[in-house]
Amino acid sequence: MNDTATKEVFSFQTEVGRLLDIVAGSLYSNREIFLRELVSNASDACDKLRHAALTTPSLVEGNQEFQISLNVDKKAKTITIADNGIGMNHDDLLETLGTIAKSGTGAFLDQLGKGDKNDLSLIGQFGVGFYSAFMVADSVEVTTRKAGEEGAWLWSSDGKGEFSIEPANRDERGTTVVLHTKKDAKEFLEETRIRHIVKTYSDHIGFPVLFKDETLNAASAIWTRPPKDVSTEQHTEFYHHSAHAFDEPWLTIHNRVEGLVSYTNLLYVPSSQPLDLFDPERKGHVKLYVNRVFITEDTKGLLPNFLRFLRGVVDSEDLSLNISREMLQTDPKLAKIRSGLTKKVISELKKKATKNPEDYVSFWKNFGAVVKEGLVEEVGVRDKILEICRFTSTHGDELTSLQEYVDRLKDKQEAIYYIAGDDAAKIAHSPHLEGFRAKGVEVLLLSDSVDEFWMQHVTEFDGKPFKSITRGAADLDAIEGDEPKKDKKDEADTPALDGLIAAIKLELGDLVKDVRPSKRLTESPVCLIADEGDMDVNLERLLQRHGQLQGGTPRVLELNPDHSIVRKLVERADLEGAGSDALLKDAAHLLLDQARIADGEVPSDPAEFARRLSSVMEQAL
Ligand code: ADP
Ligand code: MG
Helix, strand or coil: CCCCCCCEEEECCHHHHHHHHHHHHCCCCCCCHHHHHHHHHHHHHHHHHHHHHHHCHHHHCCCCCCCEEEEEECCCCEEEEEECCCCCCHHHHHHHHHHCCCHHHHHHHHHHHCCCCCCHHHHHHHCCHHHHHHHCEEEEEEEEECCCCCCEEEEEECCCCEEEEEEECCCCCEEEEEEEECHHHHHHHCHHHHHHHHHHHHCCCCCCEEECCEECCCCCCHHHCCHHHCCHHHHHHHHHHHHCCCCCEEEEEEEEECCCCCEEEEEEEECCCCCCCCCCCCCCCEEEEECCEEEECCCCCCCCHHHCCCEEEEEECCCCCCCCHHHHHHCHHHHHHHHHHHHHHHHHHHHHHHHCHHHHHHHHHHHHHHHHHHHHHCHHHHHHHHHHCCEEECCEEEEECHHHHHHCCCECCCCEEEEECCCHHHHHCCHHHHHHHHHCCCEEEECCHHHHHHHHHCCEECCEEEEECCECCCCCCCCECCCCCCCHHHHHHCCCCHHHHHHHHHHHHHHEEEEEECCCCCCCCEEEEECCCCCCHHHHHHHHHCCCCCCCCCEEEEECCCCHHHHHHHHHHHCCCHHHCHHHHHHHHHHHHHHHHHCCCCCCCHHHHHHHHHHHHHHHC
């Protein structure tokens, strides 16, 4: 007892206060989710204590049976949710229920500000589920006592800016939440309603949820049931609860593995991108259990990074119960589980990709960029990952696999061609593609930033090397494409560019590495490429943007010998006195700038570019 201490009053942290205003004032139709959130907190509290008791068994002495109990009192108009989990002490209460806003608070408010203003059902996903109690209650009382500690505390609030904490009585560890229901929330005092809500949302909870001496839920961990006995709805609910997610699982992988290390996995691939997918601070989301006892959620060693979109549970009876998180990272048994899971997930994805390619597209749009990280990080399964990769290409609107690409190779085509850039629409219109398009030679269009990196590591697929079309010579001549054979006479027609090339080189000096006739252009007059052996254009741009590279390598300017501008310039350059031809000089710079612009860059000297452009226009008009 804490009878010497008195009642303290605190203000909610500003964002929490705003959140409460919205929650309490909402006319939300799906208010029943408050019960899901409170039962879920009770279940988390039991999980936490069971885990803590692994190292400190005295915490649960004399009270080993975890349970959650519900009650309604129609007269008093209260709903009660009680658990014998870990409980909270004074400081826990202060921190978790009021004065410190979790990072999710702001994110949730932002989310509410967007789109469907009424969708409060996401509240749990943002780690602020407790406050959903105020959707149905005008005031809430939390009496709680932390396992292993003496004192108990009463937290209470009407959700209007302030809350109080005072000493209380509670004989046993755990937490009791009492909701004083609002006038318009009477429906939740009905027994049938409570039963229905718990069945709908909380059936998968691994502890018994008791109501009037009856256990409402199955109370067996869902992953321990035979896969065929778990319905899609049950999976969805479990996924929502355990992953704090609100979408449907796109794929469910539930199976048991027997072997040197035996385990059960129940993994979900979300159908939309989780918010923290690219957050470097993100935590692991697949929960590790040992013999049904929750060990940790922050299991970096359990799955490779490129599968970080997975949610769910892995339970193994072969890991040691009191294994520490640090030891986990290096545990050979865990490494076995990791490699088994990795292969399993890849093979399930492959099945989906083959059986239902349209559906696979939605997965790939969400997680393709992440999966491709595995090409660099997980060398052991690189080939398997390549098989499940999909790409946009010049072949058509549908995504293609590398195998399909290889099956479409033209005669004498030796390489898998690609172009990389940060903007899919931009690269699809790149001049570099012209010659390939004309010949019907397919080019992969890579627009994820990770593409540049795996391309540095993965050199080939099916014996065919990857080759960037913005670097080195375009070896298009050798390939037998669709294009009607270019007659020899046409080629004879092509002017000798030597004079023009010499003039441009002289004028541009160090701005370019070289000037050459092009094989890859059919419509544009010019393009820039990286010389064989130099860094590819897009990679250089990427490194510059991330501050990892200063300055750049001069590029090779390629001229399209068939373009009328180039033809005219050839004539001019071959005239006597071309060395002092101001227009020719301006044209050299304008061609270079034009090529830069086509690559999405700016002219090297915008002011000079403007001056030259005006001057050329003046002469033309
Ligand atoms: P989340 O459950 O995602 O952490 P909530 O808003 O639902 O977010 O709960 C906030 C915190 O309050 C919990 O993380 C937990 O520390 C504490 N809490 C809530 N309910 C209980 C409970 N029944 N027993 C112990 N702690 C609880
Ligand atoms: Mg919660």
